Amino acid sequence: MIRTELVKMLRRPRTWVSLLLLCGLPGLVAAFLGVTKVAPPAGQGPAFLAAVLSNGTLYPAAALAMVLPLFLPVSVAVVGGDAVAGEAGSGMLRYLLLRPVGRTRLLVAKLAALTGFVLVAVVAVTVSSYAVGIAVFGAKPASAVTGASLVTSMSGTGLTTPQVLLRLACAMLYVGVSMLGVGAIALFLSTVTDSPLGAALGALAALVTSQILVSLDAAASVHPYLPTRYWLAWIDFFRAPVLWHDIGRGLALQAVYVAVFLAAAWANFATRDITA
Amino acid sequence: MIATRGLTKRYGRVVAVRDVDLAVGEGDRYGLLGPNGSGKTTLVRMLLGLVFATSGEIEVMGRPIPRRTGEVLPRVGAMVEGPGAYGHLSGRANLALLDASGPGRGSRRTRRRRVGEALERVGLGGVDDRPVKAYSLGMRQRLGLAAALLHDPALLILDEPTNGLDPRGIREIRDLLRALNDDGTTILLCSHLLGEVEELCTRVGVMDRGRLVLQRDMADLRAPTGLVEVRTPDAARAAVLLDGLVEHRDGDRLLVKAPDAAELNTRLVADGMRVAEIRPQRRTLEEVVLSLTGASADRFDRPAGEGA
Amino acid sequence: MVVAFVALLCATPIVLSALPASSSGLKPAELVRRVLGSGARAHEGLIEVTGSLGLPDLPGLDEATGPLHGTSRMRSWYDGTRRWRLAELSTTGERDYLSNGDSFDIWDYEQNQYTRIAGHPAVRLPNATDLTPPALARRLLKLVRAQDKLTTLKPRRVAGRSADGLRVTAADPDTTVGAVDVWSDPSTGVPLEVRVVSRGTARPALTTRFLEFAPKRPAAKDVAPRPARGLPRGTVDAPDLLSRLVTFTNLRLPDRLTGREALPGTASVASIRGYAGGFGSLAVAPLPPRYGQQLVGAAQEAGAALTPLRPPRGRGGEYLMLTTPLLNAMLFHSDAGPTFLLVGAVRPEVLTAAAGELAS
Numbered sequence: 001m002i003r004t005e006l007v008k009m010l011r012r013p014r015t016w017v018s019l020l021l022l023c024g025l026p027g028l029v030a031a032f033l034g035v036t037k038v039a040p041p042a043g044q045g046p047a048f049l050a051a052v053l054s055n056g057t058l059y060p061a062a063a064l065a066m067v068l069p070l071f072l073p074v075s076v077a078v079v080g081g082d083a084v085a086g087e088a089g090s091g092m093l094r095y096l097l098l099r100p101v102g103r104t105r106l107l108v109a110k111l112a113a114l115t116g117f118v119l120v121a122v123v124a125v126t127v128s129s130y131a132v133g134i135a136v137f138g139a140k141p142a143s144a145v146t147g148a149s150l151v152t153s154m155s156g157t158g159l160t161t162p163q164v165l166l167r168l169a170c171a172m173l174y175v176g177v178s179m180l181g182v183g184a185i186a187l188f189l190s191t192v193t194d195s196p197l198g199a200a201l202g203a204l205a206a207l208v209t210s211q212i213l214v215s216l217d218a219a220a221s222v223h224p225y226l227p228t229r230y231w232l233a234w235i236d237f238f239r240a241p242v243l244w245h246d247i248g249r250g251l252a253l254q255a256v257y258v259a260v261f262l263a264a265a266w267a268n269f270a271t272r273d274i275t276a
Numbered sequence: 277m278i279a280t281r282g283l284t285k286r287y288g289r290v291v292a293v294r295d296v297d298l299a300v301g302e303g304d305r306y307g308l309l310g311p312n313g314s315g316k317t318t319l320v321r322m323l324l325g326l327v328f329a330t331s332g333e334i335e336v337m338g339r340p341i342p343r344r345t346g347e348v349l350p351r352v353g354a355m356v357e358g359p360g361a362y363g364h365l366s367g368r369a370n371l372a373l374l375d376a377s378g379p380g381r382g383s384r385r386t387r388r389r390r391v392g393e394a395l396e397r398v399g400l401g402g403v404d405d406r407p408v409k410a411y412s413l414g415m416r417q418r419l420g421l422a423a424a425l426l427h428d429p430a431l432l433i434l435d436e437p438t439n440g441l442d443p444r445g446i447r448e449i450r451d452l453l454r455a456l457n458d459d460g461t462t463i464l465l466c467s468h469l470l471g472e473v474e475e476l477c478t479r480v481g482v483m484d485r486g487r488l489v490l491q492r493d494m495a496d497l498r499a500p501t502g503l504v505e506v507r508t509p510d511a512a513r514a515a516v517l518l519d520g521l522v523e524h525r526d527g528d529r530l531l532v533k534a535p536d537a538a539e540l541n542t543r544l545v546a547d548g549m550r551v552a553e554i555r556p557q558r559r560t561l562e563e564v565v566l567s568l569t570g571a572s573a574d575r576f577d578r579p580a581g582e583g584a
Numbered sequence: 585m586v587v588a589f590v591a592l593l594c595a596t597p598i599v600l601s602a603l604p605a606s607s608s609g610l611k612p613a614e615l616v617r618r619v620l621g622s623g624a625r626a627h628e629g630l631i632e633v634t635g636s637l638g639l640p641d642l643p644g645l646d647e648a649t650g651p652l653h654g655t656s657r658m659r660s661w662y663d664g665t666r667r668w669r670l671a672e673l674s675t676t677g678e679r680d681y682l683s684n685g686d687s688f689d690i691w692d693y694e695q696n697q698y699t700r701i702a703g704h705p706a707v708r709l710p711n712a713t714d715l716t717p718p719a720l721a722r723r724l725l726k727l728v729r730a731q732d733k734l735t736t737l738k739p740r741r742v743a744g745r746s747a748d749g750l751r752v753t754a755a756d757p758d759t760t761v762g763a764v765d766v767w768s769d770p771s772t773g774v775p776l777e778v779r780v781v782s783r784g785t786a787r788p789a790l791t792t793r794f795l796e797f798a799p800k801r802p803a804a805k806d807v808a809p810r811p812a813r814g815l816p817r818g819t820v821d822a823p824d825l826l827s828r829l830v831t832f833t834n835l836r837l838p839d840r841l842t843g844r845e846a847l848p849g850t851a852s853v854a855s856i857r858g859y860a861g862g863f864g865s866l867a868v869a870p871l872p873p874r875y876g877q878q879l880v881g882a883a884q885e886a887g888a889a890l891t892p893l894r895p896p897r898g899r900g901g902e903y904l905m906l907t908t909p910l911l912n913a914m915l916f917h918s919d920a921g922p923t924f925l926l927v928g929a930v931r932p933e934v935l936t937a938a939a940g941e942l943a944s
Contacts, residue, residue, distance in 0.1 A: 004376045007373070008362070011364075012364065013364060046676075090363065091358065091359065091360025091361070092362060093360075094357075095374060096378075097326060098352070098356075099374060099377050099378035100346055100349035101377050102346060152693075152812045153812075154677055155691070156698060156809065156811045156812060156815060157810060158810075158811075217655060220655070239659075239673075240809055243630070243659065245630050245795060245796055259589075259593065260590050263586045264586060266586070267585075267586040271328070273321070273328060274321070274327065275327065
């Protein structure tokens with residue numbers, strides 16, 4: 001069933017278009033940076049962007065920082081919102097249930113497919129931007145006094161290329177996990193409404209609300225409960241030593257969001273009349 | 277095959293299905309008739325476990341629904357409210373995905389064969405790889421039927437299966453359903469088309485505003501009424517001759533109370549009257565249904581007293 | 585069932601934070617003594633500073649005013665007063681202060697600059713290193729005078745550990761500080777959380793606390809990480825603007841201001857002076873004329889109004905008052921010429937009185 005859902009997803013043209021867009025944005029930024037060599041001023045723009053001019057190895061980190069706030073969650077919300085509501089819209093939901101596919105099974109398969117999409121998306125962004133970064137900016141630090149090919153961590157220590165790749169992989173996985181909360185919200189809304197667009201917009205509304213509250217000091221008391229609170233914690237992989245505090249909390253929080261909204265989706269979907 | 281007791285479904289204050297005792301026997305070709313909005317589709321959805329009943333019991337193939345839907349559904353083929361398909365995929369890919377989603381998969385080869393056979397049966401055997409969104413309404417309808425037939429169901433539940441088909445297509449589907457029924461498949465057909473049910477079904481149920489107002493064998497319904505219709509150029513004379521037996525006269529047509537049409541014919545001819553047409557009167561299904569059901573639910577008239 | 589499950593998940597953090605804390609039962613004066621004596625205790629942890637002192641961004645002073653507003657985070661590795669590292673975290677980089685024996689370095693990721701501070705400046709602007717709970721608590725508790733009231737607070741959990749609570753209520757009517765609350769680790773005396781409450785309010789104007797705390801000696805590679813090869817390096821004499829400025833002004837400030845004695849130690853270096861008054865202490869710095877005007881301009885843009893100061897006797901000037909619930913700052917341009925920056929946790933009237941004395 002999970003395999004079928006993955007196949008279904010991969011055969012949708014929309015999946016490929018969104019992946020293309022996700023990889024296209026960092027490519028576009030790299031093209032402009034590569035041509036003009038004008039780095040954003042320190043402390044502004046996406047994280048790591050200022051550092052990549054001297055070393056392209058870190059470009060995947062900058063690419064993740066670019067797609068994380070908007071592109072990635074939007075595509076996840078669209079795919080998640082489509083999960084059940086989209087089947088209802090095409091009329092296939094009732095035929096799947098009559099096939100028969102258990103409602104719980106269907107939900108789990110949808111979540112698995114969504115997870116697959118998130119993974120494919122972050123891997124695609126990371127790998128494509130790594131290639132782009134190396135091609136446009138090169139892999140050697142411009143300020144190299146010695147021949148060692150080192151990337152500077154945020155704490156000023158040196159990272160060898162294998163260390164950088166390991167940390168990039170961890171950051172990539174963390175960003176992927178960060179998206180699961182949004183995906184679970186979209187999936188839940190997708191079982192509530194029969195409109196895929198409505199479910200995606202609902203999830204995005206939840207996301208924007210969370211983003212605004214995170215930036216509001218007055219709402220500090222609810223910050224630890226907000227799904228986007230620990231989104232930027234992947235940056236902590238590039239500190240020396242790695243700061244695990246927020247990363248651990250971020251993972252736990254996403255797990256809670258997935259558990260809560262999957263349970264809510266299940267409670268709603270298993271008892272719902274399918275009239276579409 | 278299907279039995280419900282006191283089945284009721286409410287949506288808020290609206291009662292969609294009220295106290296229905298449906299009984300479909302094994303091997304039946306059951307036609308469920310009723311105007312739009314009479315609750316046919318809701319009833320069918322409840323039988324399939326898509327919609328949960330407010331009260332009452334359902335049993336399909338001897339198992340309670342919705343508690344044991346999972347055991348029943350593998351042997352049921354269904355088409356509810358039109359076919360469904362992913363528009364960007366071909367019909368064959370749609371069936372293959374649907375087939376792979378559920379239990380009873382088998383090897384890749386048997387699956388491909390199964391899909392091919394289902395398409396063949398509904399007359400889509402030679403269809404090309406164009407996406408379903410390029411299909412005509414009739415082709416989609418056939419594809420929906422193929423999906424229902426995919427796993428050799430013992431019970432086939434079809435909601436308006438001939439929607440969008442041309443007369444030849446309707447005929448093909450009817451023949452297909454007859455053949456399936458001859459092989460032992462029970463068929464429950466929902467329709468608002470009287471002719472379709474009249475042609476095909478052996479048993480008929482009529483729904484009106486959520487109630488099952490009639491459930492009888494077709495043969496009983498269409499038994500002779502004890503009247504004979506006669507058309508004769510000598511209608512006036514015949515009326516005099518059969519005084520007391522004529523129920524109704526309309527020009528050259530007479531409606532005569534007589535147990536046997538042949539005997540009446542002999543009597544008329546013996547008296548030198550010309551008989552153009554003579555036959556025992558049978559009620560049409562249309563008359564039965566119209567006499568039992570109220571206005572269509574999609575019609576909203578003003579209450580009588582209100583005036584314009 | 586699902587509702588119960590969700591309720592359980594949501595309640596978990598609340599239950600965890602409400603775990604009962606135990607007290608070591610020490611007297612407040614003893615707690616103060618332990619906090620002041622904890623300077624050599626090694627520890628490491630993650631710190632969160634929350635301030636609501638909205639000071640305008642002033643050119644050259646943003647390092648000092650930045651952490652006072654909003655929420656910021658720091659990581660601390662502390663192995664005694666001379667060997668420690670403090671990393672100020674941001675979402676796009678970090679700024680590390682590294683003290684290792686005699687050397688003091690600053691690494692700024694965003695500027696991509698590794699700077700060695702040569703020599704020991706006598707005065708410098710406050711920065712993130714002054715806002716760790718231990719540094720702030722020790723600095724504030726040193727200001728406690730006999731008339732300030734000491735009370736114990738209920739023990740709390742800070743960074744998952746039971747912490748002894750202590751409150752100092754300021755007696756001096758001149759200061760804006762209402763109370764200072766310090767929670768410290770019972771075993772080491774290291775302060776884990778400090779809250780500064782301004783007079784007449786209940787909400788703390790400044791809170792600094794450990795989110796994670798471990799009373800252990802930090803690993804050498806964490807306290808003194810080896811900088812990457814090939815970093816752009818530089819050496820400066822003064823870590824910040826203020827310490828550079830004091831070398832450019834040569835104005836002798838009075839030994840007494842508004843009844844406060846000048847602090848010893850700074851007078852010999854330059855013109856900047858601190859005046860001791862417990863929590864009501866204040867600092868005065870004469871500014872070079874060009875920079876003084878620049879500051880006045882920036883403060884005016886931030887919405888401060890220029891007010892004339894006319895004391896009953898002597899000469900006066902014009903001033904700008906920047907007020908926050910806790911800290912007040914005054915830019916005073918005297919008719920005699922020089923511009924002064926006066927800062928303190930004191931009522932604005934104290935600053936105007938001081939300015940009046942400076943002008944005459």
